[in-house]
Amino acid sequence: MDMLASVVKFNWTISQNPFGENPISWILNLLFYVVFIAFIFYGQRIQLYVMLREVEGSLYKLKFIKDEGRKVAIETIKEIGKPQTDPTIRVDRFLEYFTIGPQNLDPAGVVWKLEHILDVRDVRFKDEVKLMAPASDETQVNNLENTLEAAMALNYIYKVIRHFYLLGKKTLSLYVIMQIQMILPLIMREAEAYANALKAFAYGQPIGDGAGALVAGKLMHGYETRKMPKDCVVATVPIEGRTAYVIKAEGPGGNVGKPGDAIEQLINENKGKVSSIIMIDAMAKLEGEEVGEVAEGVGAAIGGPGVDQFKIEESILKYHIPINAVIVKEDIGDAVSPMRKEIFDSADKVIERIKQVILERTKEGDKVIVAGIGNTIGIGQ
Amino acid sequence: MSQGKNATQPTRISSLVLLIIFITIALSLTALILAANNFVNDPVVAGWLILIGFAGVALSTYVILQMRRRVSRLRIEIPPINTTIECRKCGFKSVREFQRGDYVFKEAEPCQKCTDKMMITAIYREVKDKDKEREKLRI
Numbered sequence: 001m002d003m004l005a006s007v008v009k010f011n012w013t014i015s016q017n018p019f020g021e022n023p024i025s026w027i028l029n030l031l032f033y034v035v036f037i038a039f040i041f042y043g044q045r046i047q048l049y050v051m052l053r054e055v056e057g058s059l060y061k062l063k064f065i066k067d068e069g070r071k072v073a074i075e076t077i078k079e080i081g082k083p084q085t086d087p088t089i090r091v092d093r094f095l096e097y098f099t100i101g102p103q104n105l106d107p108a109g110v111v112w113k114l115e116h117i118l119d120v121r122d123v124r125f126k127d128e129v130k131l132m133a134p135a136s137d138e139t140q141v142n143n144l145e146n147t148l149e150a151a152m153a154l155n156y157i158y159k160v161i162r163h164f165y166l167l168g169k170k171t172l173s174l175y176v177i178m179q180i181q182m183i184l185p186l187i188m189r190e191a192e193a194y195a196n197a198l199k200a201f202a203y204g205q206p207i208g209d210g211a212g213a214l215v216a217g218k219l220m221h222g223y224e225t226r227k228m229p230k231d232c233v234v235a236t237v238p239i240e241g242r243t244a245y246v247i248k249a250e251g252p253g254g255n256v257g258k259p260g261d262a263i264e265q266l267i268n269e270n271k272g273k274v275s276s277i278i279m280i281d282a283m284a285k286l287e288g289e290e291v292g293e294v295a296e297g298v299g300a301a302i303g304g305p306g307v308d309q310f311k312i313e314e315s316i317l318k319y320h321i322p323i324n325a326v327i328v329k330e331d332i333g334d335a336v337s338p339m340r341k342e343i344f345d346s347a348d349k350v351i352e353r354i355k356q357v358i359l360e361r362t363k364e365g366d367k368v369i370v371a372g373i374g375n376t377i378g379i380g381q
Numbered sequence: 382m383s384q385g386k387n388a389t390q391p392t393r394i395s396s397l398v399l400l401i402i403f404i405t406i407a408l409s410l411t412a413l414i415l416a417a418n419n420f421v422n423d424p425v426v427a428g429w430l431i432l433i434g435f436a437g438v439a440l441s442t443y444v445i446l447q448m449r450r451r452v453s454r455l456r457i458e459i460p461p462i463n464t465t466i467e468c469r470k471c472g473f474k475s476v477r478e479f480q481r482g483d484y485v486f487k488e489a490e491p492c493q494k495c496t497d498k499m500m501i502t503a504i505y506r507e508v509k510d511k512d513k514e515r516e517k518l519r520i
Contacts, residue, residue, distance in 0.1 A: 203479065204482070204483075204484060205483075206485060337506075338506045341506070341507050341508075343505075378485060378504055379486070380484050
């Protein structure tokens with residue numbers, strides 16, 4: 001009975017002072033309740049501020065990368081192009097250029113409209129670069145154009161992230177800021193890749209995207225080449241008793257050419273008597289796959305806006321020509337930054353694969369087209 | 382929308398955060414001084430004050446170090462690029478740093494062994510083993 005009384009008394013004592021006897025314990029308990037209640041009512045807002053802070057940190061980094069890109073572009077133009085006046089204003093104007101895609105409400109013929117717009121853009125960019133850097137030759141103009149395009153991409157990424165950051169800050173909407181915070185790591189990877197690409201373009205170093213051009217260059221080296229439309233070259237190379245027309249963009253300036261037009265012309269020149277087309281290109285790898293891994297498949301292995309892929313598919317359909325693809329796997333960072341050794345070493349493996357495909361899929365005396373796709377910067381022929 | 386000077390730009394370190402850090406440091410130091418003064422009279426309270434003081438100082442130092450690290454991380458690393466030059470005749474091979482104007486299949490300086498013209502056969506960057514390990518860990 002005494003024991004029960006003491007327990008009751010003890011409990012009574014506790015319930016009399018829920019924060020405890022000790023003043024420190026009292027303060028800590030009070031603090032806990034305050035934080036608990038604050039989190040109930042303001043938890044989402046606190047989360048929002050944490051996200052905003054994270055985006056702000058990345059935005060600062062993006063601004064730094066973008067400014068560096070602009071600086072590299074201006075310095076390279078001054079160094080190579082020897083302009084009479086300061087190119088800064090022109091460069092700043094160039095960084096703000098935009099291209100409006102064609103209206104696709106009626107999709108018939110949209111490819112030709114897109115091709116025309118891309119041609120206009122290309123001519124405009126080249127003219128601008130020539131005005132900025134009058135002393136540069138054709139190769140340097142191409143490299144400078146690529147450098148400016150990388151700086152332009154960085155400028156655009158920065159502005160889009162800044163837009164969502166400011167919009168999130170203005171509206172205090174968790175969902176506006178959350179969508180940008182979630183994809184931020186991927187965007188940062190892309191921005192860092194473009195930052196690396198800037199230097200590669202400025203110095204004319206081969207980039208990972210040039211894996212296809214490198215393979216074609218290795219195959220055609222030592223053979224006579226002729227020019228093809230547009231900015232492409234072709235060489236007639238005997239491979240395993242077959243006649244191979246090896247195509248690549250004309251190097252060593254930064255250039256992707258129009259392999260679609262070149263393949264179309266070759267097919268027409270041979271009146272459709274082409275046994276197979278083999279396309280070589282760099283392809284985005286999945287995480288976990290090795291850089292420089294070689295894989296084989298079918299289809300037109302070519303990226304970009306789709307105009308060249310469309311043209312190739314149209315041409316092969318007309319004559320029912322089988323199309324094979326050999327690809328080199330790499331991630332976006334590797335594709336636009338200086339070529340990694342693994343990718344360089346994979347070129348010989350790709351050549352072996354091409355020979356194997358030719359042996360298995362064609363007969364002796366047949367004609368085949370081997371197209372090395374990609375930016376040929378830093379790769380001759 | 383142009384990139385005008387009036388457009389809101391993210392600051393390097395927010396002034397509000399800096400103010401909070403300085404207030405925390407000041408309060409933490411006050412707690413430590415009070416702890417030193419009360420150590421003989423009330424050791425329990427002094428103990429709590431020491432705990433709070435050190436925790437405050439540690440937290441502020443951590444936040445400052447994190448900010449410094451973030452600022453120092455901001456630089457574009459330029460990886461070293463190698464150029465391999467090969468003699469087609471005698472097979473002599475040399476690797477040097479990339480120079481502006483180099484490109485694959487470009488004729489280079491004469492061979493040191495047979496004086497025949499050499500050719501650039503490769504331009505590449507090598508990724509450090511540490512980075513490769515990190516790539517593998519992503520699996």
